[in-house]
Amino acid sequence: MKKTILLFSVCCLALTSFSAETNATIGFPNGKQPWKRAGNEQQFADYRQELKKLMELPAEQLRAHPAAADFPGAVPAEAARIERSISVDTWIPRWHSTGLYAAPGELITVTIPSNAVAAKLRVRIGCHKDMLWAEKIPSWKRVQEITRSFAITETVTRAANAFGGPVYIEVPADCTLGEVTVKIQHAIAAPIFELGKTDLKTWREQLRNSPAPWAELVGKKLAISLPSANVRQLDDPDEVVKFWDRVVAAEDELSGQTNRISPERFVLDRQISAGYMHSGYPIMAWLDQSGKVANLDSLKQGNWGFFHELGHNHQRPDWTPAGTGEVTCNIFSMYCFETVCQLPRNGHNAISARNRETKLKVFYADTSKSWTSEPFLALIFYEQLVEGFGWEPFRKVFAEFRDLPKGERPKTDAEKLDQWLVRFSKASGKNLTPFFAAWRIPVSASAVSAVKDLPAWLPEPDYPKRYQASN
Numbered sequence: 001m002k003k004t005i006l007l008f009s010v011c012c013l014a015l016t017s018f019s020a021e022t023n024a025t026i027g028f029p030n031g032k033q034p035w036k037r038a039g040n041e042q043q044f045a046d047y048r049q050e051l052k053k054l055m056e057l058p059a060e061q062l063r064a065h066p067a068a069a070d071f072p073g074a075v076p077a078e079a080a081r082i083e084r085s086i087s088v089d090t091w092i093p094r095w096h097s098t099g100l101y102a103a104p105g106e107l108i109t110v111t112i113p114s115n116a117v118a119a120k121l122r123v124r125i126g127c128h129k130d131m132l133w134a135e136k137i138p139s140w141k142r143v144q145e146i147t148r149s150f151a152i153t154e155t156v157t158r159a160a161n162a163f164g165g166p167v168y169i170e171v172p173a174d175c176t177l178g179e180v181t182v183k184i185q186h187a188i189a190a191p192i193f194e195l196g197k198t199d200l201k202t203w204r205e206q207l208r209n210s211p212a213p214w215a216e217l218v219g220k221k222l223a224i225s226l227p228s229a230n231v232r233q234l235d236d237p238d239e240v241v242k243f244w245d246r247v248v249a250a251e252d253e254l255s256g257q258t259n260r261i262s263p264e265r266f267v268l269d270r271q272i273s274a275g276y277m278h279s280g281y282p283i284m285a286w287l288d289q290s291g292k293v294a295n296l297d298s299l300k301q302g303n304w305g306f307f308h309e310l311g312h313n314h315q316r317p318d319w320t321p322a323g324t325g326e327v328t329c330n331i332f333s334m335y336c337f338e339t340v341c342q343l344p345r346n347g348h349n350a351i352s353a354r355n356r357e358t359k360l361k362v363f364y365a366d367t368s369k370s371w372t373s374e375p376f377l378a379l380i381f382y383e384q385l386v387e388g389f390g391w392e393p394f395r396k397v398f399a400e401f402r403d404l405p406k407g408e409r410p411k412t413d414a415e416k417l418d419q420w421l422v423r424f425s426k427a428s429g430k431n432l433t434p435f436f437a438a439w440r441i442p443v444s445a446s447a448v449s450a451v452k453d454l455p456a457w458l459p460e461p462d463y464p465k466r467y468q469a470s471n
């Protein structure tokens with residue numbers, strides 16, 4: 001414990017301590033020697049205050065933080081500082097990759113035309129947006145907060161980040177400015193491949209060797225921010241981003257999303273704020289996925305986790321009753337395995353044929369067990385619907401929910417289950433009441449009545465008899 005306390009006590013984040021020399025001491029959480037929270041709460045609180053102050057300093061006052069070389073990474077000393085003008089389509093909101101990188105603590109200059117000054121654009125430095133302050137995080141492998149975003153309110157904006165990072169132009173929703181040319185000066189070239197824009201020959205001979213430590217692979221429906229080390233040998237970035245475009249297109253299509261206005265984004269990080277991956281913008285994953293996310297051979301084998309997180313981004317509360325937050329997103333994983341990868345839909349070991357049988361036997365042996373007591377148990381309920389009816393009723397029901405006026409949306413879990421019973425029964429042409437009963441899922445008399453004239457359906461004639469203990 002004493003050793004850990006010492007680590008905290010040498011962590012002086014005052015600007016005066018920022019120098020190349022302090023890099024030799026371990027004055028910050030890092031990959032080799034993570035910091036622990038337990039027993040160091042007060043030191044951590046002081047450190048946090050110092051870091052907060054640093055992250056609010058004006059760009060002109062910043063210098064490189066010694067942790068930057070550890071993560072997100074060092075910039076080669078000889079790397080040229082360049083100027084580049086980029087066309088940004090502001091009809092597309094969220095982050096626009098620039099293929100440029102701000103060196104730690106160094107000012108970059110962003111220049112926009114005067115007609116764009118009121119457009120609420122921002123310049124972001126750093127993709128590792130997750131902050132690692134939450135109480136539940138017991139230890140750290142990187143500094144807890146390492147990105148900055150600056151409002152662009154004049155034609156010339158200066159920006160910097162003590163940790164450095166990829167440069168993005170952030171566009172707000174509902175921006176109607178159209179194409180804007182943004183000039184960025186004093187940045188470093190980063191590997192970038194943009195589908196439809198980048199020539200493969202240029203990528204292979206030049207772009208993938210650009211000096212910045214983080215790279216961008218940009219498709220039409222998804223962009224990836226990953227370590228440059230993972231793209232230096234990448235010959236076919238076009239096939240990688242096309243694969244991801246197909247995945248997003250598949251999930252859009254299943255969920256009835258016809259109006260996608262901006263791509264999704266994956267960011268790889270040494271440590272993230274929750275779980276092994278999490279959804280949102282961007283979708284975050286740990287660095288151990290960086291070798292897979294841009295590896296076509298690996299992707300073709302399916303990536304349940306990424307499909308799952310994208311599934312969260314397509315998930316809607318209307319058809320996600322309590323206890324199924326980690327279930328209905330997996331409908332999308334199954335769909336991508338089957339339709340994009342041409343693989344069996346049960347691509348996760350938890351629902352292999354054998355595990356599925358075990359789960360059903362346990363569920364039917366213990367009548368006190370809820371169908372949502374385990375996410376992969378509940379997923380079998382949906383998988384049986386896929387087996388019985390294919391994907392079309394899912395498409396139809398998801399689209400129906402999407403188009404519902406606010407007043408008709410389910411407000412309670414009971415209403416969500418009722419509506420799923422009625423809508424899916426009508427979409428499949430079968431009365432699913434016996435199926436819901438077999439799964440011990442409660443529905444109202446009025447929902448049962450609404451589908452009573454349809455032929456009753458179960459996955460097999462005497463379901464669930466063969467899973468029950470007496471048989």
Ligand SMILES: [Zn+2]
Nearest residue numbers: 308312326329
């Ligand atoms: Zn999840």
